[in-house]
Amino acid sequence: MTTAKTTRFLTAESSEGPEIQIPVATIEGANDGPTMLIVAGVHGSEYVGLEAVRRLHHTIDPAELSGRLITVPCFGLPAFYGFATHVNPIDGLNPGREFPGDPEGSFTQRAAHLLWTELVSQADIVVDVHGGDLEEELTEYVQVNLTGDDDVDNRSIDLARSFGFELLVTSPAPAEQPASGNLFAMAAAHGKAGVLTEAGSHGILDMELVDWYHDRLVDGVRGMGLLPGEAPEVEHRQLYRFGGSFAPVDGCWYPSVMEGDTVTAGQKVGEMRDVFGEHVCDVFVEEDAVVLGVMTIPGRPEGSMLIGYATVNA
Numbered sequence: 001m002t003t004a005k006t007t008r009f010l011t012a013e014s015s016e017g018p019e020i021q022i023p024v025a026t027i028e029g030a031n032d033g034p035t036m037l038i039v040a041g042v043h044g045s046e047y048v049g050l051e052a053v054r055r056l057h058h059t060i061d062p063a064e065l066s067g068r069l070i071t072v073p074c075f076g077l078p079a080f081y082g083f084a085t086h087v088n089p090i091d092g093l094n095p096g097r098e099f100p101g102d103p104e105g106s107f108t109q110r111a112a113h114l115l116w117t118e119l120v121s122q123a124d125i126v127v128d129v130h131g132g133d134l135e136e137e138l139t140e141y142v143q144v145n146l147t148g149d150d151d152v153d154n155r156s157i158d159l160a161r162s163f164g165f166e167l168l169v170t171s172p173a174p175a176e177q178p179a180s181g182n183l184f185a186m187a188a189a190h191g192k193a194g195v196l197t198e199a200g201s202h203g204i205l206d207m208e209l210v211d212w213y214h215d216r217l218v219d220g221v222r223g224m225g226l227l228p229g230e231a232p233e234v235e236h237r238q239l240y241r242f243g244g245s246f247a248p249v250d251g252c253w254y255p256s257v258m259e260g261d262t263v264t265a266g267q268k269v270g271e272m273r274d275v276f277g278e279h280v281c282d283v284f285v286e287e288d289a290v291v292l293g294v295m296t297i298p299g300r301p302e303g304s305m306l307i308g309y310a311t312v313n314a
Contacts, residue, residue, distance in 0.1 A: 004028045005062060012114045014107040016090050018078070022115055025057035025071045033067025033226055037123035038217065039115070040072060042095045042130065042183060043086050044079025048200030049131025052213035059214070060221070067226045070119055075111070085134045099186040112183075120183075125159060125193045125224055128184035129217070132200030138293040139259040140199040141167035141310070143242065145185035148173035155193040162223020162231040163197060163216045167290065169239045169310040193224075201259075202296070239290055239310035245269055245283055246305055252277070252298040253306055261291045262312070269307055272300075288312040 010022040040046075040053035054073040074080050075095065082089040086096075093108040100120070101112030120126060132138040142165040144156045153173075160168055177189050188194035197220075199213045200206065223231035247253065255270040257263060263285045272280045289309035300306060 005057065007057070010114050010118050012110055014090075014110055015105070016107045018090065018107075020107065020111045020114060021077055022075060022111060023073055023077075024119065025073060027057065027060055027062050027065055027069045029065030029067050029069070029226065030063050031066040033065070034124040034224060035068045035070065035122055036125040036127070036221060036224060036226055037070045037119050038072070038127040038129060039075055039183060040129040040131070041074030041076050041080060042128060043133050044074060044076035044081075045083060045085055045134050045203045046131030046200060047203050047205045048209050048213055049129040049197075050074050050080070051205060051210045052131070052199075052217055053129050055210070055214045056217060056221075060218070060227070064228060065226055069221060069226060070123065072115070072119070075115060078107070096182050098180055099183045100180065100190075120187055120190075120192070123187070123192060126184060126187035127159075127217070127220065128182060128187075128194070128196045130196060130198045130200075131213070132198070132202060132293075134203040135295055135297040136293045137201045137259050137296050138198055139167065139291070140165055141169055141239075141292055143169040143171065143184075143196040143198070144194070145171045145182070145188060146173040147177070147188050149191075152188055152191055152193070156188050156195055159193045159220065159224060160195045161234075161236060163195070163220040164232055164234040165197065165216065166234065166237055167239060167292070167310070168236040169242060169292075171240070171242050172314075198292070237290075239312065240314045241311045242292075242308065243287060243289065243311060244305045244308045245285055247272065247300040247302050248283070249280055250302050251275070251280055251300065253295060253300040254298070255294050255296070255307065257291050257294065257307065259291055259294055262289070263291060263309070264288050285309065
């Protein structure tokens with residue numbers, strides 16, 4: 001097998017004017033093996049994840065690689081350059097909800113379709129790398145959304161364990177698979193081993209955390225057999241369904257918990273105040289859980305997430 005490192009852009013026309021461009025870096029290994037796709041920048045301001053993935057193309061030696069490693073250092077270039085939180089500023093859509101996309105849809109939907117047809121279709125393994133957007137404080141965790149297919153679910157859980165994150169979330173299989181959703185979940189629904197990884201907060205390019213995240217991603221590549229050796233053994237804390245507490249009214253949010261905290265059902269996790277600073281209501285968590293992320297900006301509209309958590313009990 002010929003070894004090589006290449007970079008290119010996937011391109012397509014959009015309905016909003018600017019051309020869709022998705023940067024792709026590929027390493028062809030010296031030996032046969034699976035194809036692993038690692039995508040960063042579904043949310044373009046999650047810089048720790050972007051930088052960790054960008055490094056992989058430079059640090060992995062194709063002579064040591066079995067199979068093919070495809071990395072996308074930044075899927076959402078409009079958000080990356082537009083300093084946008086969670087959404088593509090061109091069409092206002094959250095790319096994390098739009099896979100496998102639509103070739104006749106808006107910019108985000110067409111970009112998702114382009115990535116899906118050109119790269120996800122080729123992959124055996126899909127890793128959806130996130131890194132803490134501008135308004136959120138996150139702890140590090142890895143997540144698998146179960147599909148109900150034991151073979152797919154076991155491969156995804158093995159993949160998740162190989163990364164060496166302490167917190168492992170396995171969300172239960174839905175009663176009915178949605179038509180669109182997160183990259184990793186939709187990849188698993190289509191038979192791929194698929195996981196989400198999270199590390200980072202506030203879009204801060206924390207270089208020490210980038211180093212750690214890069215090393216965990218290399219562990220995942222090794223754990224899936226693309227690199228020699230074995231991923232290190234890590235004792236995982238098993239968590240379950242992803243949930244959250246949401247703003248009951250428009251107002252200012254003042255949290256009283258931090259990422260990584262363990263909370264119990266009925267516990268106060270913060271309060272809402274009005275724009276004059278007057279107390280409006282307390283906010284409570286409904287389940288025993290570990291806090292995965294806290295929104296740390298005050299202005300939160302009704303219905304928006306305040307904390308994200310994973311339940312302690314299945």
